[in-house]
Amino acid sequence: MKELRMILRKEFIHIIRDRITLLLVLAMPVALVLLFGFTISTDIHNARIAVLDHSKDTQSQAFVRKLSSSNYFQVVSYPNTETEIDFQFKENNIKLAIIIPQNFENELENEHNATIQVIDDVSDLNIASILNNYVRSVVQDFQNEYNQTSTLGESFSITTKMKYNPNMESVYMFVPGIITLIMILVTALMSSITLAREKETGTMRMLFITPVKKIYVVIGKVIPYMIISFLSTIVIIIISVFVFKMPLNGSILFLLLLCIIFMLTAASFGMLISTISTTQLDAMMITMMGLFLPTVLLSGFLFPLNSMPMIFQILANIFPAKWFILAIKDVMIKGSGFFDVWPYLTILFGMAVIFISISLKMLDKRN
Amino acid sequence: MNSIEVEHLTKKFGDFIAVNDISFQVKEGEIFGFLGANGAGKTTAIKMMSGLLQPTSGTAMVAGYDVITQSKLIKRNIGYMSQRFSLYNDLTVFENMQLFGTIYKIPRRELKDRIMDSLARLDMTKQANLLVNSIPLGWKQKLAFATAILHKPKIVFLDEPTSGVDPIVRREFWNLIYETASTGVTILVTTHYMDEAEYCHRISIMADGVIRLLGTPEELKKQVGVNTINDVFVEYVKH
Known part of the structure; x- marks a missing residue:
């Protein structure tokens, strides 16, 4: 010893x-x-995005507020045309753009089938797919809140609970x-x-x-x-x-x-x-x-x-x-x-x- | 009394016979020169005698113990110093000796005295706390020798102890060897310096795994009919 x-x-x-x-x-x-x-770090905070809102109604604006109040995104521009979006992407000013079509509120309330378009900059695959997931989770939040306040009620809603690592x-x-x-x-x-x-x-x-x-x-x-x-x-x-x-x-x-x-x-x-x-x-x-x-x-x-x-x-x-x-x-x-x-x-x-x-x-x- | 008795010792590595049926005896207190060209089988023979390597056949008794069955006891009773300087460069002189002394289970207080004694004999007391790294090669070799005999072994194996050091240090080193042998310690030394071979009591010359010649330096010179061991060596390794 x-x-x-x-x-x-x-x-x-x-x-x-x-x-x-x-x-x-x-x-x-x-x-x-x-x-x-x-x-x-693969977490993204305050990604720069653009929102092209064709509707400009109560619901679409509520959705945009939802986007910018999340930690994930920072809405840096509100272009008026899709060419402007293209330009922003080329300038590397934004990572993602969201286009809200006309009649967003109407479609949401009467047809329960509103659509939005998401444009990703996939030159970086990882970032794009992470941001996409973030959009999805914001949409879901928005949907859930909408369902709660809607008088019509919704047939179903999805609740995802991130277990163990809620903030990913x-x-x-x-x-x-x-x-x-x-x-x-x-x-x-x-x-x-x-x-x-x-x-x-x-x-x-x-x-x-x-x-x-x-x-x-x-x-x-x-x-x-x-x-x-x-x-x-x-x-x-x-x-x-x-x-x-x-x-x-x-x-x-x-x-x-x-x-x-x-x-x-x-x-x-x-x-x-x-x-x-x-x-x-x-x-x-x-x-x-x-x-x-x-x-x-x-x-x-x-x-x-x-x-x-x-x-x-x-x-x-x-x-x-x-x-x-x-x-x-x-x-x-x-x-x-x-x-x-x-x-x-x-x-x-x-x-x-x-x-x-x-x-x-x-x-x-x-x- | 013999302190090393080697009988028909053989070591094969596959088809290659490194040591081929060698037999010899070394007396207590004798300085035995173990000569041979590079690759003649000296190192393999020393490894077997020091219990590091199992022989393929044959036996050897070292310090009264059987190398095959009692290697542990042999290790306690031999000292070893290699051709390559093998103390730790980043430890001090004292720490090196303390490490090896402790491994040989020398009691702590006694160990300190023994270390100071042997450093005094080497005139290296002042260097006790210097890193080994910082002292000249010749001193390192003397230090390695002093470390190898710290636990008072009965036999010391010196594997080319003086290679690379200057003639003055070599002379001092051989004085140390003589001093140690005079206390009854057996020395088995390999060397490539033929003038050193002349200092040995007896020498053996190995080639291709066998011992070609064995005797006192005088006997060998007479037997071969030349004037120096250098000539004896060249003659015998040539054949």
């Missing part, structure tokens, strides 16, 4: 004396979370993703690199020739990075809850336990990588290609898994990130507890056990 403590101490000295890496490891989580939070905030998606990336970068990448570095410099051989248990050497190298990435995770959670208003509905202790289990999985993957690689470059490339890329692409963090070809959906199952993101989202957003997410936990834990036992086997092959 004293040997393990000594190796841990040595590892912390390595980390502290390597200023640049230390700074990187500590600053990266904060930088990533702020970067994603402020820039890669993208922060709910990227926080679990960033926690995952940080844990993989710090735990798996850093520990596999430092293990490979000892192989490269020959100090590993020096250690293995001593009577110290090999497992101590490996654990001693992995634990400090687990501690660092655990602290980073806490920082990310604090920033996302207090700066980006991410909900934390589940138990915080359970959330941290979940993170620890995922960290163990990531660390065990790092161990496995370091046993098969002999140089730092090897370790880095294998972690990047074998773990980091699949995590970004196949975890459902940036790209929805459901819309991928079957083969990738199946492939995604063998990487730990997918399971962790599923679990952490449930815990943070839905407030799930152990009994809801235990299958994910079991998978992550099982992966850790498998990776650790393979790497111990490989370490034991004396060579």
